[in-house]
Amino acid sequence: xxxxxxxxYALIAILVIYTVSFVAFxxxxxxxxxxxxxxxxxxxxxxxxxxxxxxxxxxQKDWSLSYLEELNNxxxxxxxxxxxxxxxxxxxxxxxxxxxxxxxxxxNFKEGNTFYSTKFYQQEGKNYIVGVSAENYFYTHHLRxxxxxxxxxxxxxxLFVVVVSLLVKRSFIxxxxxxxxxxxxxGSENLYLRLSEDKYKGVxxxxxxxxxxxxxxxxxxxxxxxxxxxxxxxxxxTPLTSIIGIAxxxxxxxxxxxxxxxxxxxxxxAAGNLEKKTSALLLxxxxxxxxxxxxxxxxxxxxxxxxxAEMTVKAINERFHIKTDFSMLPDDSMKLKVNGLAPLLQLxxxxxxxxxCKYSPDHxxxxxxxxxxxxxxxxxxxxxIGIPEKEISYIYDPYFRASNTQHFSGYGIGxxxxxxxxxxxxxxxxxxxxxxxxxxxxxxxxxxxxx
Amino acid sequence: xxxxxxxxxxxxxxxxxxxxxxLENSGNQQVxxxxxxxxxxxxxxxxxxxxxxxxxxxxxxxxxxxKGCEIIKSRFKDKVVEMYADFMISxxxxxxxxxxxxxxxxxxxxxxxxEFQHTKxxxxxxxxxxxxxxxxxxxxxxxxxxxxxxxxxxTLDGFFFRKKWRFTYE
Numbered sequence: 001x002x003x004x005x006x007x008x009y010a011l012i013a014i015l016v017i018y019t020v021s022f023v024a025f026x027x028x029x030x031x032x033x034x035x036x037x038x039x040x041x042x043x044x045x046x047x048x049x050x051x052x053x054x055x056x057x058x059x060q061k062d063w064s065l066s067y068l069e070e071l072n073n074x075x076x077x078x079x080x081x082x083x084x085x086x087x088x089x090x091x092x093x094x095x096x097x098x099x100x101x102x103x104x105x106x107x108n109f110k111e112g113n114t115f116y117s118t119k120f121y122q123q124e125g126k127n128y129i130v131g132v133s134a135e136n137y138f139y140t141h142h143l144r145x146x147x148x149x150x151x152x153x154x155x156x157x158x159l160f161v162v163v164v165s166l167l168v169k170r171s172f173i174x175x176x177x178x179x180x181x182x183x184x185x186x187g188s189e190n191l192y193l194r195l196s197e198d199k200y201k202g203v204x205x206x207x208x209x210x211x212x213x214x215x216x217x218x219x220x221x222x223x224x225x226x227x228x229x230x231x232x233x234x235x236x237x238t239p240l241t242s243i244i245g246i247a248x249x250x251x252x253x254x255x256x257x258x259x260x261x262x263x264x265x266x267x268x269x270a271a272g273n274l275e276k277k278t279s280a281l282l283l284x285x286x287x288x289x290x291x292x293x294x295x296x297x298x299x300x301x302x303x304x305x306x307x308x309a310e311m312t313v314k315a316i317n318e319r320f321h322i323k324t325d326f327s328m329l330p331d332d333s334m335k336l337k338v339n340g341l342a343p344l345l346q347l348x349x350x351x352x353x354x355x356x357c358k359y360s361p362d363h364x365x366x367x368x369x370x371x372x373x374x375x376x377x378x379x380x381x382x383x384x385i386g387i388p389e390k391e392i393s394y395i396y397d398p399y400f401r402a403s404n405t406q407h408f409s410g411y412g413i414g415x416x417x418x419x420x421x422x423x424x425x426x427x428x429x430x431x432x433x434x435x436x437x438x439x440x441x442x443x444x445x446x447x448x449x450x451x
Numbered sequence: 452x453x454x455x456x457x458x459x460x461x462x463x464x465x466x467x468x469x470x471x472x473x474l475e476n477s478g479n480q481q482v483x484x485x486x487x488x489x490x491x492x493x494x495x496x497x498x499x500x501x502x503x504x505x506x507x508x509x510x511x512x513x514x515x516x517x518k519g520c521e522i523i524k525s526r527f528k529d530k531v532v533e534m535y536a537d538f539m540i541s542x543x544x545x546x547x548x549x550x551x552x553x554x555x556x557x558x559x560x561x562x563x564x565x566e567f568q569h570t571k572x573x574x575x576x577x578x579x580x581x582x583x584x585x586x587x588x589x590x591x592x593x594x595x596x597x598x599x600x601x602x603x604x605x606t607l608d609g610f611f612f613r614k615k616w617r618f619t620y621e
Contacts, residue, residue: 325611330525368611372521379611432606440608 008169015161023150034143035115038136039108041071042117049076050130054123071134073114079129093131101129113140175204183211191219220423224284227398227413232281234413235347238316239274243267273315280343284421297425299337299448300345302376303329303369308342309350310367313357320357321364328370335371337448340425345445348421351414352380352429352441358408359439360384371447375427378443387433395431404435453481453532454557457589459576460486460536461567462511465609467519469562470534472594474527483533485554486520489574490538508536515607522610539576548585556589562596 045068053076077093085103087095097116100109106119118131179195186193194215195208224231250263303326310322330336338345356365360382368379387395387402394400396419401412422429427445458473460466470484488511492499524531539550551559559580567575580591 327613328522328526328610330522331528332525335525366612370522370607370610371525372518373525377518377522377607379608381608381612440606442607 004173005169008165012162012165015165016158019154019157019161023154027147027150030146031139031143034136034139035110038115038134038139039117042108042115042132042134043106044068045071045074045076045134046117046119046130046132049132050119050121053078053130054121054128072137074132074134076132077130079131081127081129083127101131103127103129175200179204179208186215188222191215191222216423220420223398223416224420224424227416228281228285230398230411230413231284231417234411234417235277235281236274239270239277242316243270243274246270269315273312276312276343277347280347283341283344284347297339297341299450300340300342301333302336302338302345302378302445305342305345306349306367306369306378309346309353312346312350313354313365316354317357317363319363320354321362322353322357323364323366325366325368328368330371335447336369336376338376338425338445339448340445344421345425348418349378349380349443351418352443355410355414356380356382356384356439356441358410359405375444375446378445380441380443381438382440383438386435386437386439387431388435389433392431392433453483455483455485455555456558456560456592457485457487457551457554457556457580458560459562459567459580460488461569461573462488462513462516462536463568464515464519464607466565466567467516467523468596468609468613469560469565469594470523471610471613472562472596473560473592474523474530476594477592479530481530481532484531484535485556486534486536487539487576488536489542489576489579490540491572491574492540493572504538507538512536519607519610522607539579542574542579544583544585547579547583551585551589552587558592559589560592560594562594564596 048068075092078091079087079093079098079101080089081087081103087098094111097109097111100111100116101107101118102120104120107116108118109116113135114133115136116131116133118129121128121130178199182193182195194212197205197208197212200208246263246266250260255263306324310324313320313322353365353367357363361384364382366379366381368381370377385404388404391400391402395402396416397412398416399412401410419429422443422445425445427443430442431439432442433439456473458470460469470486474482490507492502520534524534537554539547541547561577561581565577567573567577569575
């Protein structure tokens with residue numbers, strides 16, 4: 001900021017110097033012109049006076065005035081002097097100015113407001129200086145006026161430059177200060193806050209946008225790390241419960257070998273599921289530690305992931321039904337490829353789908369998939385209890401559970417986790433809900449574009 | 452030969468269901484779809500001078516509508532060669548004739564039941580095309596919109612889960 005101020009003051013100084021030199025130049029040029037012009041006019045009158053005094057009739061003074069106007073306070077004078085340049089005779093000449101007179105030729109000089117023009121003449125062995133003096137009306141009046149005008153203009157100009165520069169500086173600095181203040185408010189406890197991009201224009205808008213993008217990544221990473229233990233417990237809980245349940249049931253009484261085999265198979269399946277989840281969670285734990293936050297993303301087919309997620313959900317609870325609408329699948333299967341990690345995406349989608357099943361009286365979730373130009377759209381819809389309108393803004397907060405979910409088991413972890421995973425994949429997860437009628441989760445993920 | 456088909460629209464996602472119904476129930480003929488909306492330009496000279504089709508279309512088409520169009524294009528990639536929106540700016544009979552002739556419209560799709568959302572300046576193209584009698588009028592193709600109620604909210608949900616949940620996988 002200090003160097004910014006310095007630059008500004010340097011610019012103001014340059015502008016002021018320029019204005020002052022401009023004014024000085026104008027004043028100098030016009031004064032110079034006024035002087036030389038006036039001396040020319042005096043020279044002409046001096047020559048005429050000399051002609052009249054030395055060659056013509058000295059009393060016939062007015063003949064020249066019919067051709068030339070008389071100047072302000074115009075006086076003619078003639079001085080006779082000897083070889084030692086001492087004045088012998090003078091008429092109408094102020095002897096104190098004798099030093100300024102050139103005794104050999106012409107001289108122009110100024111005393112106060114009176115201008116003098118003199119010339120040396122020799123006649124009949126005598127030396128004469130003939131001269132004319134007059135006041136320069138233009139200099140005394142008009143030039144003074146111009147001088148005052150320029151001074152006032154200069155002062156106003158400098159004032160204008162300074163005020164405008166400071167205003168411009170303020171208008172430049174103010175939004176930056178605003179940006180700084182907004183950034184200062186964001187801390188680890190409120191990472192969800194974003195800079196208001198619409199307030200800024202041009203490059204600052206871009207800056208705010210970039211900063212928000214960075215905050216998105218940081219928040220996702222931070223939340224995933226912060227909630228890792230709860231995420232892990234949440235995800236591992238269900239398969240573990242199912243393993244324990246199957247084992248308990250198998251051990252509750254003596255069974256046939258077939259029944260034990262069947263139970264063991266179920267336990268192996270559940271353990272397999274558990275292993276899948278563990279590897280997905282390990283991938284999640286690595287978020288933020290990989291360069292560019294991209295965990296070796298690979299092109300994966302989203303329809304396959306959705307089908308896998310559905311299998312997972314059904315494996316958890318046999319009462320859950322999932323109805324899938326693939327009628328809008330694109331002709332080109334390349335459009336279904338997204339760049340990401342299959343286990344994570346599966347984790348996210350299965351969380352959302354199992355929520356949809358869990359909160360519906362008929363335990364049915366409707367899943368649809370379509371592809372637009374640059375991405376895929378996944379809709380997961382249910383006809384369940386819905387979310388109260390007032391609470392919809394809090395549903396992404398970890399551990400938050402809507403007020404109408406008391407009769408359902410859960411921890412409020414699945415949806416924030418799913419959202420973070422989608423955000424990690426540069427996608428978007430949004431929810432529309434109507435209380436008592438159902439909820440629709442809309443997931444958009446960018447399509448994989450080969451470089 | 453590719454045929455150009457006029458489909459009325461009001462730039463809502465729900466209105467794209469007419470497109471879907473038409474595409475699903477027509478043959479394999481390659482088509483170019485012109486989504487047309489009736490728009491009254493009015494009599495203000497400044498508006499007439501300042502009116503540009505592209506700007507106005509950009510204003511009318513929201514993100515979901517455009518995404519919906521893209522989804523349809525991806526779904527019917529081999530069938531839909533091109534798909535774009537346009538305005539009919541007058542109800543004048545000659546204008547309608549010239550519009551249909553100039554655009555070389557081969558078919559006009561008319562839904563049996565659909566309530567278009569009208570804005571201040573829009574007018575009903577379906578009504579206009581139904582009532583205008585012209586020599587060499589393009590063939591009118593009626594589409595049955597079914598009994599599914601339309602979404603109260605104009606979102607992309609309406610695209611899916613139609614016709615008694617027509618599922619491909621469970």
